Amino acid sequence: MYRLTVIKRFAAAHRLVNYQGQCARLHGHTWTVEVSVGGEKLDSCGMLIDFRALKELVGKIVGELDHSYLNDLHPFNELNFNPTAENLARHIFYKLKSLLPPDLTMSEVRVWESPDVCASYREDVIP
Numbered sequence: 106m107y108r109l110t111v112i113k114r115f116a117a118a119h120r121l122v123n124y125q126g127q128c129a130r131l132h133g134h135t136w137t138v139e140v141s142v143g144g145e146k147l148d149s150c151g152m153l154i155d156f157r158a159l160k161e162l163v164g165k166i167v168g169e170l171d172h173s174y175l176n177d178l179h180p181f182n183e184l185n186f187n188p189t190a191e192n193l194a195r196h197i198f199y200k201l202k203s204l205l206p207p208d209l210t211m212s213e214v215r216v217w218e219s220p221d222v223c224a225s226y227r228e229d230v231i232p
Protein backbone atom coordinates (compact mmCIF):
# COMPACT_ATOMS: atom_id res chain seq x y z
CA MET A 106 0.00 0.00 0.00
CA TYR A 107 1.30 3.46 -0.88
CA ARG A 108 0.64 6.49 1.26
CA LEU A 109 1.02 10.15 0.26
CA THR A 110 0.97 13.16 2.54
CA VAL A 111 0.48 16.80 1.63
CA ILE A 112 0.44 19.85 3.87
CA LYS A 113 -1.57 23.07 3.55
CA ARG A 114 -1.98 25.99 5.91
CA PHE A 115 -4.81 28.40 6.56
CA ALA A 116 -5.38 31.32 8.88
CA ALA A 117 -8.72 31.87 10.58
CA ALA A 118 -10.42 33.11 13.72
CA HIS A 119 -12.54 31.09 16.13
CA ARG A 120 -13.82 30.87 19.65
CA LEU A 121 -14.66 27.78 21.67
CA VAL A 122 -18.20 27.64 22.97
CA ASN A 123 -18.81 26.00 26.38
CA TYR A 124 -15.10 26.29 27.14
CA GLN A 125 -13.80 27.57 30.45
CA GLY A 126 -10.74 29.63 29.66
CA GLN A 127 -9.16 32.12 27.31
CA CYS A 128 -10.03 30.14 24.18
CA ALA A 129 -13.68 31.04 24.70
CA ARG A 130 -12.66 34.50 23.52
CA LEU A 131 -12.25 35.41 19.87
CA HIS A 132 -8.72 34.60 18.70
CA GLY A 133 -6.91 33.20 15.67
CA HIS A 134 -4.43 30.59 14.52
CA THR A 135 -2.54 29.59 11.46
CA TRP A 136 -3.60 25.95 11.25
CA THR A 137 -1.45 23.37 9.49
CA VAL A 138 -3.43 20.63 7.79
CA GLU A 139 -1.62 17.38 7.01
CA VAL A 140 -3.56 14.99 4.80
CA SER A 141 -2.60 11.39 4.03
CA VAL A 142 -4.22 9.21 1.38
CA GLY A 143 -3.51 5.62 0.42
CA GLY A 144 -3.89 3.25 -2.49
CA GLU A 145 -2.46 0.17 -4.16
CA LYS A 146 -2.13 1.05 -7.81
CA LEU A 147 0.35 3.43 -9.40
CA ASP A 148 -0.33 5.08 -12.74
CA SER A 149 1.92 4.74 -15.79
CA CYS A 150 4.04 7.57 -14.38
CA GLY A 151 4.66 5.70 -11.10
CA MET A 152 2.36 7.96 -9.06
CA LEU A 153 -0.54 7.14 -6.76
CA ILE A 154 -1.85 10.63 -7.52
CA ASP A 155 0.14 13.67 -8.60
CA PHE A 156 1.07 15.71 -5.49
CA ARG A 157 -0.10 18.76 -7.42
CA ALA A 158 -3.57 17.28 -7.95
CA LEU A 159 -3.83 16.26 -4.29
CA LYS A 160 -2.68 19.70 -3.12
CA GLU A 161 -5.32 21.27 -5.36
CA LEU A 162 -8.09 19.15 -3.79
CA VAL A 163 -6.92 19.91 -0.25
CA GLY A 164 -6.48 23.56 -1.21
CA LYS A 165 -10.13 23.73 -2.30
CA ILE A 166 -11.32 22.62 1.15
CA VAL A 167 -8.83 24.67 3.10
CA GLY A 168 -9.57 27.69 0.90
CA GLU A 169 -13.16 27.68 2.16
CA LEU A 170 -11.83 28.06 5.73
CA ASP A 171 -9.02 30.52 5.04
CA HIS A 172 -9.45 34.03 6.48
CA SER A 173 -12.87 33.21 7.89
CA TYR A 174 -14.56 33.23 11.25
CA LEU A 175 -14.95 29.46 11.61
CA ASN A 176 -17.85 29.61 14.08
CA ASP A 177 -20.02 31.17 11.36
CA LEU A 178 -19.31 28.44 8.79
CA HIS A 179 -21.16 25.16 8.27
CA PRO A 180 -20.84 22.72 10.11
CA PHE A 181 -19.27 24.69 12.96
CA ASN A 182 -22.31 26.96 13.23
CA GLU A 183 -24.31 23.94 14.41
CA LEU A 184 -24.90 23.18 18.05
CA ASN A 185 -22.13 21.08 19.64
CA PHE A 186 -19.73 21.33 16.71
CA ASN A 187 -17.08 23.65 18.04
CA PRO A 188 -14.24 24.53 15.63
CA THR A 189 -11.66 22.52 17.59
CA ALA A 190 -8.68 20.87 15.93
CA GLU A 191 -10.52 17.53 16.31
CA ASN A 192 -13.66 18.73 14.55
CA LEU A 193 -11.65 20.48 11.84
CA ALA A 194 -9.76 17.24 11.17
CA ARG A 195 -13.03 15.28 10.87
CA HIS A 196 -14.64 17.92 8.65
CA ILE A 197 -11.66 18.02 6.27
CA PHE A 198 -11.47 14.19 6.24
CA TYR A 199 -15.04 13.71 4.97
CA LYS A 200 -14.93 16.67 2.57
CA LEU A 201 -11.80 15.29 0.93
CA LYS A 202 -13.17 11.73 0.95
CA SER A 203 -16.06 12.94 -1.21
CA LEU A 204 -13.64 14.47 -3.74
CA LEU A 205 -11.04 11.68 -4.02
CA PRO A 206 -10.82 9.44 -7.10
CA PRO A 207 -12.43 6.04 -6.31
CA ASP A 208 -9.16 4.07 -6.24
CA LEU A 209 -7.77 6.21 -3.41
CA THR A 210 -8.67 5.93 0.27
CA MET A 211 -8.44 8.50 3.03
CA SER A 212 -5.84 7.54 5.63
CA GLU A 213 -5.67 10.39 8.08
CA VAL A 214 -6.08 14.13 8.55
CA ARG A 215 -3.95 15.88 11.17
CA VAL A 216 -4.65 19.46 12.17
CA TRP A 217 -1.93 21.40 13.99
CA GLU A 218 -3.05 24.43 15.94
CA SER A 219 0.50 25.37 16.77
CA PRO A 220 3.87 23.61 16.36
CA ASP A 221 3.22 21.88 19.71
CA VAL A 222 -0.33 20.51 19.47
CA CYS A 223 -2.30 18.58 16.88
CA ALA A 224 -5.41 16.42 16.56
CA SER A 225 -5.98 13.71 13.98
CA TYR A 226 -8.94 11.87 12.52
CA ARG A 227 -9.07 8.56 10.68
CA GLU A 228 -11.60 5.80 10.13
CA ASP A 229 -10.17 2.88 12.02
CA VAL A 230 -10.97 -0.46 10.44
CA ILE A 231 -12.10 -3.07 12.96
CA PRO A 232 -10.19 -6.32 12.20
Ligand SMILES: Nc1nc2c(c(=O)[nH]1)N=C([C@H](O)[C@H](O)COP(=O)(O)OP(=O)(O)OP(=O)(O)O)CN2
Pocket residue numbers: 121128132188189190191218219222224
Ligand atom coordinates in the same frame (compact mmCIF):
# COMPACT_ATOMS: atom_id res chain seq x y z
N1 LIG B 1 -8.20 19.07 22.47
C1 LIG B 1 -8.20 20.39 22.16
N2 LIG B 1 -7.86 21.28 23.11
C2 LIG B 1 -7.86 22.57 22.80
C3 LIG B 1 -8.19 23.01 21.50
C4 LIG B 1 -8.54 22.04 20.52
O1 LIG B 1 -8.85 22.35 19.37
N3 LIG B 1 -8.53 20.74 20.90
N4 LIG B 1 -8.14 24.31 21.21
C5 LIG B 1 -7.81 25.24 22.10
C6 LIG B 1 -7.76 26.67 21.68
O2 LIG B 1 -8.10 26.84 20.34
C7 LIG B 1 -6.49 27.43 22.00
O3 LIG B 1 -6.37 28.59 21.18
C8 LIG B 1 -5.23 26.68 21.90
O4 LIG B 1 -4.85 26.37 23.18
P1 LIG B 1 -3.39 26.42 23.72
O5 LIG B 1 -2.57 25.36 23.07
O6 LIG B 1 -3.49 26.42 25.19
O7 LIG B 1 -2.96 27.85 23.18
P2 LIG B 1 -1.65 28.66 23.31
O8 LIG B 1 -1.14 28.85 21.92
O9 LIG B 1 -1.99 29.89 24.04
O10 LIG B 1 -0.65 27.73 24.11
P3 LIG B 1 0.44 28.11 25.16
O11 LIG B 1 1.30 26.88 25.21
O12 LIG B 1 -0.29 28.37 26.44
O13 LIG B 1 1.15 29.31 24.64
C9 LIG B 1 -7.53 24.88 23.49
N5 LIG B 1 -7.54 23.46 23.73
Ligand SMILES: [Zn+2]
Pocket residue numbers: 119128132133134
Ligand atom coordinates in the same frame (compact mmCIF):
# COMPACT_ATOMS: atom_id res chain seq x y z
ZN1 LIG C 1 -7.89 28.47 19.33
